[in-house]
Amino acid sequence: MTKERVKVLIIGSGPAGFTAAIYAARAGMKPVLYQGGQPGGQLTITTDVENYPGYPEGIMGPQMMVDFQKQAERFGTDIRSGMITAVDFSGWPHSVTVDNKTEIEAEAVIISTGASAKWLGLESEQRLNGRGVSACAVCDGFFFRGQDVAIVGGGDTAAEEATYLSKLVNKVYMLVRRDEMRASKIMQQRVLNAPNIEVLWNSETDEVLGEEEVTGLRIKDTVTGEKREIEVQGFFVAIGHKPNTDIFKGFLDMDSAGYIKTIPGTSKTNIPGVFATGDAQDKIYRQAVTAAGSGCMGALDAEKFIAEKEVELQEAAL
């Protein structure tokens, strides 16, 4: 196994990771960033991004991530492809293994590994992804103004997104697979009060219909097994996200869903010198702009940690 020592190691290449890189590089910390399995992160699977400030005409998600990367490179970030296969945060410097063959010793680690939307797993859902199928109502709802859409899920995300969509579109069908929702009472109430949301209880998605773009859904009653079709132009999947944090289990404090716990108002985890940013620690907002903001916090926290550690080591050497 080859060994290397770096000051700041950033894991992940979404808005959080690249923003951390921009700040860390400009602070002279020569960050090394590993891109992970989906370089550019979740924005590379969206189309237009119209809610990121600074782009009055909007920008395509993949292009935005190319721009983030260029900006991080411009200040000297060492961007590498590779997957982190193991970590050891039990001592210091922190040890991170890449592709089972390189061990990096890092003075500070910034985790920006993001989260992945859960999908139903239908072939039609994947084929029409970005062509009417979306996992983010806040990102894509606007494109369905005045149209009919469906959203699947019965949790807080689905309830919140259904309510959000109801203000933009003509009609929202909300497919809930049981006869009750998991969402909090207040969120459910908002759904039930919206005149243009129709909750379809005991309903699951059998197929997303359409060749080039979504034209409808075939839904199945989970009690009777009966199938029927509805016409919609948009189909939103809101059945939860999974943070990409499995590799850190055992070292970092997490909630039951795997989101890394940070000290409120900071990016600090329970391990000094390990910082968590973006969707890996945020199950509520999950926006590019909030991820970028938390990436900035990660870099500033890492910079401060390294400066304090240097003083500590100098004092210990005297």
Ligand code: NDP
């Ligand atoms: P949840 O795991 O809470 O809910 C997922 C929902 O999707 C459930 O209703 C579940 O049904 C349904 N579901 C799962 N798999 C399928 C499937 N294959 N087909 C159909 N339906 C399916 O995820 P959320 O993203 O909603 O919320 C995650 C966390 O974030 C929660 O703790 C939530 O409270 C929190 N949150 C809070 C918000 C707020 O406070 N403003 C906003 C958004 C999220 P079933 O119930 O039958 O399992």
